[in-house]
Amino acid sequence: MSTWMDRYAGLPLGVFSPLAEILIFSFLVYMLITFMYETRGAGVLRGLAMLGGAIFLVLFVAAKYLHLDNVSWIIENLVNISLIGVIVIFQPEIRHALVKLGETVRLWNTREIVLDKEIADAAMWIAKKGGVGGLIVVERDMQINTYIESGILLDAVCNAPLLRTIFTKNTPLHDGAAIIRQGRIIAANCLLPLSENIEMTRGMGTRHRAALGLAEESDALTVVISEETGQISVTMNGEFIRDLDYERLRSLLRKSVSQSANQSEEDEEPAGATL
Numbered sequence: 001m002s003t004w005m006d007r008y009a010g011l012p013l014g015v016f017s018p019l020a021e022i023l024i025f026s027f028l029v030y031m032l033i034t035f036m037y038e039t040r041g042a043g044v045l046r047g048l049a050m051l052g053g054a055i056f057l058v059l060f061v062a063a064k065y066l067h068l069d070n071v072s073w074i075i076e077n078l079v080n081i082s083l084i085g086v087i088v089i090f091q092p093e094i095r096h097a098l099v100k101l102g103e104t105v106r107l108w109n110t111r112e113i114v115l116d117k118e119i120a121d122a123a124m125w126i127a128k129k130g131g132v133g134g135l136i137v138v139e140r141d142m143q144i145n146t147y148i149e150s151g152i153l154l155d156a157v158c159n160a161p162l163l164r165t166i167f168t169k170n171t172p173l174h175d176g177a178a179i180i181r182q183g184r185i186i187a188a189n190c191l192l193p194l195s196e197n198i199e200m201t202r203g204m205g206t207r208h209r210a211a212l213g214l215a216e217e218s219d220a221l222t223v224v225i226s227e228e229t230g231q232i233s234v235t236m237n238g239e240f241i242r243d244l245d246y247e248r249l250r251s252l253l254r255k256s257v258s259q260s261a262n263q264s265e266e267d268e269e270p271a272g273a274t275l
Contacts (some may be wrong), residue, residue, distance in 0.1 A: 006257050009256065014201065020068060020198070021068055022071055023069075024174055026057065050215070051069060052082055053058070055098060056064065060072065060076075076138075079232045101170050102242075109123050113255070115138070115158060115180070115183055115257055116253035116254040116257060117160075117248050117250065118158055118159050118160045119136055119138070119158070119160075119163070119180075119223060119253055120246055120249045120250040120253060121160035122134075122160040122161075122164050122167075123136065123162035123223050123225055123232050123249060124232075124246050125160065125164050126163075126164065126167050126225045127170040127225050127230040127231070127232055128230065129232055131169055131227070132167055132168065132174060132227055133167075133205075133207050133224070133225050133226055133227030134163075134167040134173060134174075134175065134178075134207075134223070134224070134225035135178065135179070135192070135207050135210065135211060135219070135222060135223075135224060135225075135229075136178050136179035136180065136222065136223040136225075137177050137179045137180065137190070137192070137211075137220050137221070137222045137223075137225075138179065138180045138183075138220060138221045138222075138253075138256075138257050139161050139177065139181045139186075139220050140218075140219045140220055140221060140256075140257070141219055142218045142219045142220065143180065144214070144218050144220055147177070147179065147190050147191065147192055147193075147214070148179050148181075148186055148187045148190060149187075150190050150191040151176055151177070151179070151187040151189045151190030151191070151245050152172075152187060152188055153174060153187050154187055154188055155184055155185075155186055155188065156185050156186075157183070157184055157185075158180050158183055158185050162185060163178060163185070166178050166185075166188050167225075172189070173188040173189045174189075175189065175212075176188065176189035177189075177190040177191075177192050177210070177222070178190070191210075192210035192211065192213055192214045192218075192222075193210065193213040193214060193217055194206070194209045194211040194218055195209045195210075195213035197212065197216070200212065200240065205226070205227070205228070207225075207226070207227070208224055208226070208235075208240075210231065211224045211233070211235040211240075212235050212238075212240055214235070214236035214239060215236055215238050215239065215240075218237075218240050219237060220236075220259060221234060221235070221236045222234065222236070222274045223233045223249070223253075229268075231243055232245075232249055234242045234249070234252055234253075236256060
C-alpha cells in the first residue's frame with residue numbers, strides 16, 4: 001500500500017492522479033456516445049474532429065505537465081490512428097483539392113470557353129423560344145456563396161447548350177438563377193434577394209427584382225430574360241440595362257466579365273457575329 005502511494009506522492013495531483021485519468025476517459029467516452037446519438041451531419045462531424053484535435057493537444061500538454069502517464073501514453077498512440085481518421089473524415093475535401101491540383105497543372109490541350117459568346121448564345125435562344133424566362137448570374141470579384149448554397153450544385157463547364165437545358169420549361173432547375181464562377185456553372189435553381197427599391201422596380205416581375213436585388217448587394221452581373229416579352233436585360237453595380245440585342249449583350253459581357261486566355265482572338269471577330 002505504501003509503495004502504491006509512494007509512486008504518486010511526488011506528482012502534482014498526488015494520489016488523485018488515477019482518479020483524474022478515470023474522469024478524463026469517462027468524459028471523452030460520454031461525449032462520443034452523446035455525439036453518436038444526437039448528431040447526423042457530416043459537417044458537424046468534421047467540426048467535432050477539429051475541436052477534438054484541439055482538446056487532445058491541450059490534454060497532452062496537461063498530462064505531460066501533471067505526469068499523467070497513462071493519459072500521455074494513450075494520446076501518443078492515438079496520434080498515429082487519428083491520421084487514418086483524418087483521411088476518412090476529410091476525404092471529400094482532400095479529393096476536391098487533388099482535382100483542383102490536376103486542373104491547375106493541366107495547362108495544355110485544353111479548349112477554353114469564351115464566356116461572353118456562350119452566355120449570349122444561350123440568352124438569345126431562350127428569348128426566341130419564348131414561354132420561359134431566365135436568370136444567368138456571373139460572379140465577379142465579390143463571392144456570392146450564400147446564394148450559391150441556396151441552389152443545386154452542378155460545377156459544370158459553362159456552355160450554351162447546358163444553359164438552354166437548365167432554362168427549358170418544366171425542368172426542375174429552370175425556376176431560379178444559374179450562377180457562373182470562373183467559367184463554370186457552379187449552381188442552378190438559386191434564390192436571389194429581391195430589390196426593395198420601389199421606384200426602380202415598379203412594374204417589374206420577380207426575376208427582374210431578383211436580378212436588381214443581387215446587383216445592389218454585390219458586383220455580380222446578371223442577365224435577365226423576360227418570360228412574357230423575351231426582352232433581355234442586364235443588371236450590374238446597381239444599374240439596370242434594358243432591351244439588349246445580341247451584339248450589345250455580348251459587348252457588355254465582354255467588357256464586364258473576366259475572359260479566358262484566348263479572348264483576344266474572339267475580340268477580333270465582328271460585333272455582328274451570328275448564332
